Amino acid sequence: MSGAVTNRVLLAVALALAAVYLFPLYWMYVTSLKTQSSIFAVPPEFLPGAPQWDNYATIWEVANILRYIGNSLVIASGVTLITALVGSGCAYVLARYRNGWIDAALFAVLMLQVLPPSLMVTPIFVGFASVGLLEYPRFATILAFSAKTMPFFVILCRAAFMTVPRELEEAALVDGNSRIGAFFMIVLPLARNGLLISALLVFMNGFGEYVYSASIIADNRLQPASIGMTNFLQPNVVNWNAIMAFAATYVTPILAAFVLLQRQIVNGLTAGALK
Amino acid sequence: MTRILRSLRDGIGFDVLLVIIALSYLLVFAGLPLIYNVIISFQTVDVFSLGTLWHPNAGFDNYRAIFDDPLAGRVLWQTIVFTLGSVALQFTFGFALALFFHQNFTGATWIRGLFLAAWVMPGLVVGVLWNWLLSGDFGVINHLLESLGLIEDPVFWRSNVETSLYAVLIANIWYGTPFNMILLAVGLAAIPGDLYEAAELDGANAFQRFWTITLPMMRATIGAVLALGIIFTLQQFDLFAAITQGGPAGSSTVAQYWSWQLSFREFDFGRGAVISVLMIIVVLFVSLIYVRSTKAETQL
Amino acid sequence: MTYQIELDRVEKHYGRFHALKEISLAIPKGQFVALVGPSGCGKSTLLRSIAGLERITSGTLRIAGEPVDDLPPRKRDLAMVFQSYALYPHMSVRDNLTYALRLKGVSRAERARRAEEVAAVIGLETLLDRRPRELSGGQRQRVAMGRAIIRQPRAFLFDEPLSNLDAALRVRMRKEVRALHDRIGATSVYVTHDQIEAMTMADHVVVLQAGRIEQQGTPVALYDRPANRFVAGFIGSPAMNFIPGVIAGDGRAVRLALPGNPMLETTIAGTPGLQVEVGIRPEHMVLGSPDAPDALPLVVNAVETTGAASYLFTEGEPELIVTTEGTATIRAGDTIGVSVDPARVHLFEPETGASLRSASL
Ligand SMILES: Nc1ncnc2c1ncn2[C@@H]1O[C@H](COP(=O)(O)OP(=O)(O)O)[C@@H](O)[C@H]1O
Ligand SMILES: [Mg+2]
Numbered sequence: 058m059s060g061a062v063t064n065r066v067l068l069a070v071a072l073a074l075a076a077v078y079l080f081p082l083y084w085m086y087v088t089s090l091k092t093q094s095s096i097f098a099v100p101p102e103f104l105p106g107a108p109q110w111d112n113y114a115t116i117w118e119v120a121n122i123l124r125y126i127g128n129s130l131v132i133a134s135g136v137t138l139i140t141a142l143v144g145s146g147c148a149y150v151l152a153r154y155r156n157g158w159i160d161a162a163l164f165a166v167l168m169l170q171v172l173p174p175s176l177m178v179t180p181i182f183v184g185f186a187s188v189g190l191l192e193y194p195r196f197a198t199i200l201a202f203s204a205k206t207m208p209f210f211v212i213l214c215r216a217a218f219m220t221v222p223r224e225l226e227e228a229a230l231v232d233g234n235s236r237i238g239a240f241f242m243i244v245l246p247l248a249r250n251g252l253l254i255s256a257l258l259v260f261m262n263g264f265g266e267y268v269y270s271a272s273i274i275a276d277n278r279l280q281p282a283s284i285g286m287t288n289f290l291q292p293n294v295v296n297w298n299a300i301m302a303f304a305a306t307y308v309t310p311i312l313a314a315f316v317l318l319q320r321q322i323v324n325g326l327t328a329g330a331l332k
Numbered sequence: 333m334t335r336i337l338r339s340l341r342d343g344i345g346f347d348v349l350l351v352i353i354a355l356s357y358l359l360v361f362a363g364l365p366l367i368y369n370v371i372i373s374f375q376t377v378d379v380f381s382l383g384t385l386w387h388p389n390a391g392f393d394n395y396r397a398i399f400d401d402p403l404a405g406r407v408l409w410q411t412i413v414f415t416l417g418s419v420a421l422q423f424t425f426g427f428a429l430a431l432f433f434h435q436n437f438t439g440a441t442w443i444r445g446l447f448l449a450a451w452v453m454p455g456l457v458v459g460v461l462w463n464w465l466l467s468g469d470f471g472v473i474n475h476l477l478e479s480l481g482l483i484e485d486p487v488f489w490r491s492n493v494e495t496s497l498y499a500v501l502i503a504n505i506w507y508g509t510p511f512n513m514i515l516l517a518v519g520l521a522a523i524p525g526d527l528y529e530a531a532e533l534d535g536a537n538a539f540q541r542f543w544t545i546t547l548p549m550m551r552a553t554i555g556a557v558l559a560l561g562i563i564f565t566l567q568q569f570d571l572f573a574a575i576t577q578g579g580p581a582g583s584s585t586v587a588q589y590w591s592w593q594l595s596f597r598e599f600d601f602g603r604g605a606v607i608s609v610l611m612i613i614v615v616l617f618v619s620l621i622y623v624r625s626t627k628a629e630t631q632l
Numbered sequence: 633m634t635y636q637i638e639l640d641r642v643e644k645h646y647g648r649f650h651a652l653k654e655i656s657l658a659i660p661k662g663q664f665v666a667l668v669g670p671s672g673c674g675k676s677t678l679l680r681s682i683a684g685l686e687r688i689t690s691g692t693l694r695i696a697g698e699p700v701d702d703l704p705p706r707k708r709d710l711a712m713v714f715q716s717y718a719l720y721p722h723m724s725v726r727d728n729l730t731y732a733l734r735l736k737g738v739s740r741a742e743r744a745r746r747a748e749e750v751a752a753v754i755g756l757e758t759l760l761d762r763r764p765r766e767l768s769g770g771q772r773q774r775v776a777m778g779r780a781i782i783r784q785p786r787a788f789l790f791d792e793p794l795s796n797l798d799a800a801l802r803v804r805m806r807k808e809v810r811a812l813h814d815r816i817g818a819t820s821v822y823v824t825h826d827q828i829e830a831m832t833m834a835d836h837v838v839v840l841q842a843g844r845i846e847q848q849g850t851p852v853a854l855y856d857r858p859a860n861r862f863v864a865g866f867i868g869s870p871a872m873n874f875i876p877g878v879i880a881g882d883g884r885a886v887r888l889a890l891p892g893n894p895m896l897e898t899t900i901a902g903t904p905g906l907q908v909e910v911g912i913r914p915e916h917m918v919l920g921s922p923d924a925p926d927a928l929p930l931v932v933n934a935v936e937t938t939g940a941a942s943y944l945f946t947e948g949e950p951e952l953i954v955t956t957e958g959t960a961t962i963r964a965g966d967t968i969g970v971s972v973d974p975a976r977v978h979l980f981e982p983e984t985g986a987s988l989r990s991a992s993l
Contacts, residue, residue, distance in 0.1 A: 171618075175567075178595070231712045286456060301464065326514070
């Protein structure tokens with residue numbers, strides 16, 4: 058078999074695999090555009106008929122999706138802000154030095170990264186209840202979830218900071234910078250891409266957060282889109298077209314960001330995960 | 333005072349400050365809850381005593397209640413099945429895909445990247461999506477299985493006690509496979525190509541090359557991927573919430589979901605904390621092994 | 633006299649590791665000092681301690697008479713050229729050059745003027761708007777130099793600045809760096825592991841080994857009167873030959889542990905019967921007839937030639953190297969006679985490695 062033929066066969070197989078794998082996403086979009094009767098057609102209709110944009114209007118009006126997504130944005134922004142502000146400096150120091158103290162700190166961070174949120178939320182909720190933080194449920198959620206994203210962010214950013222040669226910072230010190238000056242003028246600009254990707258991943262995480270919100274935020278008006286979806290799911294369990302329209306509206310921005318930044322996201326992730 | 337300021341500007345104080353800020357945050361919002369968790373597992377915490385820092389002492393009552401609960405054995409077994417099943421199948425599919433995309437063909441990297449689209453989605457959306465895909469009467473999965481002749485009658489994946497755990501398991505395998513694949517792909521890419529060339533010159537066929545070069549060279553990566561797989565699977569919550577909510581009759585409840593249900597559905601935080609404490613010990617133990625082993629590898 | 637840089641019994645520990653031991657060094661204004669030694673001996677540590685990038689554990693460090701132990705790098709007013717050049721990749725050549733001036737608050741117009749001026753000195757006028765990654769290795773090296781020059785600092789610190797260049801460029805830059813130093817009347821501390829660089833460039837050479845100063849002095853002094861076996865072996869290329877021997881006769885000759893136990897005259901007085909290590913530089917072994925009365929008879933094992941000089945390697949232990957000019961007609965297996973000027977013979981204490989010359993002087 059010649060090289061070109063092999064190449065084409067492999068490409069065809071790869072595309073077939075990707076198609077099978079991504080079929081659920083396709084099904085989400087197709088369902089979201091179907092009529093109520095055609096979602097229950099037997100056999101299922103694999104190609105959409107006339108697109109029912111009404112489904113999107115429904116979730117806009119009935120399901121309050123705008124409010125939910127607004128809350129998700131608030132939570133994601135708050136989490137990203139706290140995580141990046143508090144975590145970047147720590148990641149920088151952990152990347153700069155190699156000694157017993159640093160190893161211990163790194164170990165602590167790694168250990169905190171693995172704690173399952175659904176297990177941590179019990180003591181956090183009880184603790185927050187006793188100090189009155191539950192009065193500000195979104196803020197409480199942001200505080201709690203930031204502790205979950207921070208270790209992850211620190212590990213990823215550390216990998217980004219490690220790519221900045223130490224000598225550059227030293228040259229800046231000799232040239233007249235203070236530590237803070239060298240950090241902001243030399244190190245940060247050079248690690249910027251890695252930091253932004255890490256922050257984006259944290260933002261996506263915050264945007265899709267569910268456990269903490271579901272446990273802490275009781276007021277419907279403050280809940281994020283993840284809960285909005287489950288709220289919508291229970292009473293409307295036959296409206297799969299509307300539910301899929303909700304899901305599609307919710308994830309399309311994330312998927313778009315992913316498609317645009319695929320390479321950087323994959324690189325950032327793999328750099329942090331195995332080192 | 334000026335000394336400290338000077339150290340902050342020009343010396344080690346700058347580094348210490350940066351680390352202390354982050355570690356204090358983690359201490360308050362992760363470290364203290366860890367300890368508080370142990371404390372409340374020995375207390376009676378319900379809607380009435382909630383709101384105070386200290387609750388009535390319960391001794392070992394919560395622990396006894398959990399161990400005596402008829403659900404406990406089932407949950408333990410279901411947790412094991414779910415975790416090992418997820419890890420084994422995510423790994424197998426992930427490794428197969430990684431090996432496939434490791435061959436050089438046009439677009440390999442780009443198509444491989446598409447798989448990660450699933451991985452960046454919120455777990456809850458994935459859960460809702462699979463909820464629909466696996467629905468009994470109108471689910472597209474049942475239709476496909478029927479037209480392939482694999483089943484005769486629709487399977488009520490989510491509402492049948494026999495299959496509900498597998499409904500979540502299937503979704504989780506789909507969700508976790510790409511991450512396994514990408515980590516394994518990185519490991520494969522790190523194997524120097526000339527090793528394969530040397531083996532080929534020595535007369536090894538593709539199968540022998542896989543056993544004598546790929547697998548041994550991938551040992552560290554495989555260990556890391558399996559450990560991370562266990563850790564991430566024990567964190568899985570959203571899929572349960574979106575597909576079965578642990579039911580029916582607890583048939584798809586795993587430990588991390590049970591703990592949450594006890595706390596936030598039955599408002600028995602003491603018992604929720606008991607499971608939380610026990611599971612966190614397991615997770616930390618697995619991570620400890622993982623961190624120790626990766627450290628040993630990097631020091632080689 | 634106040635020195636531009638002055639170190640007094642400086643010590644540096646990294647945890648339990650003792651990196652610098654009792655370093656005392658005084659550098660007058662305008663001098664070009666080379667720190668030389670094998671890799672890992674502490675050269676960079678010493679230079680970085682001067683720059684303030686490392687804190688010294690004890691001792692004092694003065695710059696222009698002022699103690700600077702507690703001053704951060706930015707207040708020491710020194711410029712440093714790194715081995716990797718450490719050019720800021722996100723800035724143009726112009727911004728790299730003027731970064732320190734910008735931090736000092738020098739006006740934009742003045743910065744532009746000085747950038748042009750320095751660019752002319754280092755020959756980079758046309759490259760001011762490029763990024764470092766668009767430059768060749770040699771050009772980057774020049775930018776690194778320019779970034780140091782523009783500041784008019786109290787001293788220049790160089791950490792192996794030429795070691796990433798190819799051999800020909802390195803030889804050229806050696807002269808250029810030194811010429812630049814003379815032109816701007818700078819004080820320079822130059823770290824290198826290459827003794828030829830140190831010997832050709834410096835006024836004053838400091839030989840370091842395992843964190844300790846083995847010897848310091850002018851290049852010629854180090855070559856002619858090495859204080860110990862380490863310095864003798866380190867300075868000079870090919871390295872000095874060492875032969876075990878015993879002081880014989882009236883104390884003005886050594887009996888060498890070579891086949892036939894030949895005698896060698898020296899100008900150094902010693903106690904007869906004393907075990908010594910005899911050092912002779914390859915270029916001081918003069919070829920003659922094997923039958924001449926004072927000649928050491930040696931059998932050649934291998935011959936290497938560079939065209940300008942040939943190196944004869946002898947048979948047996950220890951292997952000796954003899955340098956002769958031009959292309960040698962001698963082949964492996966030939967027997968040669970070698971004579972040595974008694975004044976060129978070095979004797980070392982076998983245990984401590986100390987030169988016996990200082991004892992007798
Ligand atoms: N930060 C450090 N921590 C511990 N040991 C160090 C550190 N920096 C350098 N050393 C050790 O100090 C010795 C001298 O290093 P260095 O000054 O870089 O040598 P060189 O003469 O090659 O420039 C080496 O053995 C090195 O391992
Ligand atoms: Mg060095």
